[in-house]
Amino acid sequence: RDRLPAVRCCVLLEGEGDGDWALSFAQLVARGKEHKARVPGDLQQRLAQQRRDEVSTILYTSGTTGAPKGVMTTNDQFIFAAEALVGSGLFARDDTHLLFLPFSHAFAQVIKVAWFGSGLQMIYAESWDRLVDNAGETGPTVLSGVPRVYEKAFSYAVADGLAEKGLSETLFRVAMREFEKYAEAKEKGQSYSSFAFELARTLVFPEMKEALSKRFGGRIRTFVSGGAPLEQKIAIFFDLLGFDILEGYGLTETIGLTSVNLPGQNKPGTVGRLLPGVEVKIAGDGEILERGRQVMRGYLGMPEATSEAIDAEGWFHTGDVGELDIDGYLRITDRKKDLIKTSGGKYIAPQAIEGALKTMSDLISQVVVIGDRRKYVSVLVTVVEDQAKKVAAEAGEPASSYRDATSSKAVRARVQDAIDRLNATLPSYETVKRFTILDRDFSIESGELTPSLKVRRKAATQKFKAQIDAMYDAESHH
Template sequence: MTATASTVPSVARLFHDRVFASADREAFRVPEADGTWRSITWGATGERVGELAAGLVALDIEAGDRVAVMSSTRYEWITCDLAIMCAGAATTTVYPSTAAPDVAYILADSGSRVVFAEDAEQVAKLREHRKELPDVGIVVLIDGTPDGTDDWVITLDDLAARGRALTETSPDAVANRIDAIGPDDLATLIYTSGTTGRPKGVRLPQKAWTYQGEALTKLDLVRADDLQYLWLPLAHSFGKVLLSAQLAIGFASAVDGRVDKIVDNMGVVRPTMMAAAPRIFEKAHARIVTTIAAEGGPKAKLFGWAVSVGRKVSDLTLAGRSVPPLLALQHRVADKLVLSKIRDRFGGRIRFFVSGSAALAPDLAHWFHAAGVIILEGYGMTENAAGGSVNELSRYRIGTVGRPLPGTEIKIGDDGEVLLRSPSVMTGYHNLPEQTADALDDEGFLHTGDIGELDADGYLRITDRKKDLFKTSGGKYVAPQPIEGQMLAVCPYVSQVVVHGEGRNYCTALLTLDADALEGWAANNDLSGRDHATLVKSPEVRAMVQDHVDTLNGRLNRWETIKKFAILDRELSLEEGELTPSMKIRRKDVEKRHRAALDALYGD
């Protein structure tokens, strides 16, 4: 399929058109301190964005200048991002969890002139490295008040007031900026968290986002009357592309980036759709399964029967076959007594979930489908604005990441690498011409670094990261990610897995266990009262995990089986440098940090 760009020149124009078309309709919902949710219209959002955009113009921000946002996911992140682009500038995204030295590097490398900082903690990072940030003229504080040290920090309301003052004398200042933005102008500079090395700034033009929004309108997926629950980090391309879809289609989003509030909030908001990384679905599955297992007795047996019936119906449905009358009757009973209760945990109105940013274990997708919950996997990366392929409601295949978006081309290289060409592909890495040349070939294809295959109907299946494949001393290649995904599906108590075996004569694994799930298991096995570190070292826990590893090994080729494993006494963390800000495992860093534990598994 030939790649075609959007007919809309910029994100700012897309937003302006949406406000004009849907001024009185709900755009966003935001949580209040008392637990209620406040609705905000497109018109009110447009007014706020206009004030902030004019404020940036008043600060002498020019077209193409970079303005950074370092904040968690919240409504203000969205208005600041849109204001930056309506001023003709480009957004530099910074995770709020980023350490101060890395913040300084990103802001200096990007040449960001203004920074929107969420709170005093983020401002402190900037002050710590202020001498390294000569380009940053103003910091705009989203929450709280400046400490009065100097006039370097102003509030969001201060910026809006400057915007209103400018508009009185130059009412067309923002409109003129919007009119001047072209599809090839820089929209966003996203620094990849990277599993190795320093972050690279990915330069995404306006057409990357407008194309994504337009392509998603052509799919049998999102509707204008949908309500999205948006929690994903907006510093990540997966979160950002959802905003493009919202601007193009006009649905509403309930916005709250607090991960620990997702389940509670979904029960209140009752969304119809949500996108998430696999870890969210893994944790939801583990919580449900382990809770029922801890209760035991007739309730556990009923649950197992209901899921089994749901799976039989699911398998027939996915195969395009009819459901026999007796099974259909059993399914109605199973759904009323058990399966509907699973859906109720997510608010009861979910039409579908979208999973991305990492591989979702097919077993988990099948389990949710048996409960009547559809998880559509998609594929993309920061370098192509997150959207390359996605499954659709009218045609989806579990275990694949769907078909290419309209206007995107995907092919498989001679070495199995996935190559992608699209209007949403980056123009390059910021200040890194050699790395850009390595990633983009002369035909405009992005070399993704992922290994995959296309089936006869054009569905893409990702098998692993090219750099993660390893060869055992016996000469056998092993793809660790599918094995890790299967382990997470097999054992609801395991939270993270790193399969190891490069140059070794067999495979091993480092495992971490979910503290909440394990606590429930312990209570049901006469081990209550022990702390997590003590529990994971107990012979009872090790035997339980070994049973699940044995189940996993029964599904694997002989050279892939996990011969030995070590259970760590804590989960891998961002603070220890073991995870990226988008929660991907830094495989090499984990192996280096836990080298002694790995060596012990080989008798070294």
């Protein structure tokens, strides 16, 4: 209490308060009833005095590119979000929505106002780890999540298929080979057909759809993805199985809302069309600029940072690089600050390489691309512990811990194979020359992941500096 002089009172959701500075939830309710009886009409009066342009909430940026900044979010931004999401038909009254993101995240705040605006039923997941179990228990129709949720679902689907025996396994391998060709064609805007692909569509993919649907409670029809870029191959996979996986785009500064794909108008690989009232223009260097009711008031106590972010004409500079296609769909290519320039002068978008490598193997958990002002590209990799132990054991290298598994020759060979397949799709200056498997996975607690499971690039590169430098030492043989 002494260290928080500006805080008048705090409310405990669990446990007993002291009735003075720390109130239990029950004490808060009792105080409210007492106040209402003493000053009737006070709440109505305060509500009537609320203005649209007043600051309602301060949300902090995730700090992936530096220190978190307090974003002053107004009442009108929230009203805009409710109107846009309910008006677009993305959420309806008869939906049941499962949410696991914390309310400190703009994406969760947007879902919250869509809930108030549409009257849908909201389910809170107990935690990120229990998300799939909770979906199985509650049967939601809509799930909003970050790409990590869908990457894991994809990996599980592949692992389940590979665990089959005999003819089923053979069919599954053929199906996944055909899916790779189909996805490659879709990414280039081409169509793909073959006898084997049609066979997979009849025999394999419907079973995968049923298994995935069951995994999420059996009623799911829509997955919404935001908070970070979704790898196009994963969007194509869900789409092929017949699910709506709708990717949207927005930043904390724009109340998480700029554009979104809608059911029946979904274009995988893009973040959808602009929401009504949102203006976007692409600057000369490819940066996305936006203007409209969705833009914040400014950064709390940071007037210089605010005027850097919002120019004199009211355009907010997002720091993301992207383009609008002929149909008005927005495509994000990378964070401007994340672009890597090799010592050969070539610019590389690391997120694209990281996302692609994660889809190459169900063994890979996280990837960080290194290469800024370096002679070549290398990667830090973490693995999925259960999968790594399994691969090691099958190769006669039993591993009792995560660390043991990472030193298994078979695990290294599997990662190398994924990198080789990725490299075959990349221009030579983007190919990954070396890799290091780290001896533990990233986590929110250890500081490499944000609460929305995005990698804090700066934290990871500082923490594993020795491993990174070793990949560029002349005598290194990773």
